[in-house]
Amino acid sequence: MMRLAWILLVVLIVLCACGSARRGEPFGDLLLTSDSSRHGEEVFMRYCQPCHPGGDAGLGPAINNKPLPGFLIRMQVRRGFGAMPPFPREVLSDPDLDAVVAYLNDLRRQPRP
Numbered sequence: 001m002m003r004l005a006w007i008l009l010v011v012l013i014v015l016c017a018c019g020s021a022r023r024g025e026p027f028g029d030l031l032l033t034s035d036s037s038r039h040g041e042e043v044f045m046r047y048c049q050p051c052h053p054g055g056d057a058g059l060g061p062a063i064n065n066k067p068l069p070g071f072l073i074r075m076q077v078r079r080g081f082g083a084m085p086p087f088p089r090e091v092l093s094d095p096d097l098d099a100v101v102a103y104l105n106d107l108r109r110q111p112r113p
């Protein structure tokens with residue numbers, strides 16, 4: 001159990017450290033900082049957009065306005081919660097899920113109108 005807590009802590013620290021790096025080319029009207037994030041946009045459009053349009057609230061809550069750590073996003077997606085269905089690996093592969101997390105991190109850093 002301690003071990004898991006440490007892993008989560010390390011993941012969190014790494015995520016926070018990466019979170020402050022801003023680089024990359026503008027892509028459409030969004031600034032996506034990596035290929036993974038660009039792939040994440042496609043995955044997001046397919047699986048998440050219907051309920052979290054543009055990361056905003058729809059059927060689900062807004063997910064572009066709060067600092068959700070990656071592991072929480074992954075957990076929510078894998079397990080589902082409330083009205084959100086779970087997305088098993090057969091539907092959404094681990095790399096696809098990583099890409100969505102990268103995309104959401106970028107989305108959150110966009111200037112809000």
Ligand code: HEC
Nearest residue numbers: 047048051059060061063073076077081082083084085100
């Ligand atoms: C069928 C609609 C639906 C789809 C599709 C969907 N979600 Fe959700 N999502 C929801 C709902 C509803 C909630 C709120 C669940 C609750 O807390 O009761 C939610 C909550 C979340 C949360 C937690 C937000 C918070 O404030 O804690 C995250 C993160 C999230 N969704 C990410 C995703 C991602 C990433 C995808 C695509 C892989 C996705 N969702 C697809 C409906 C959906």
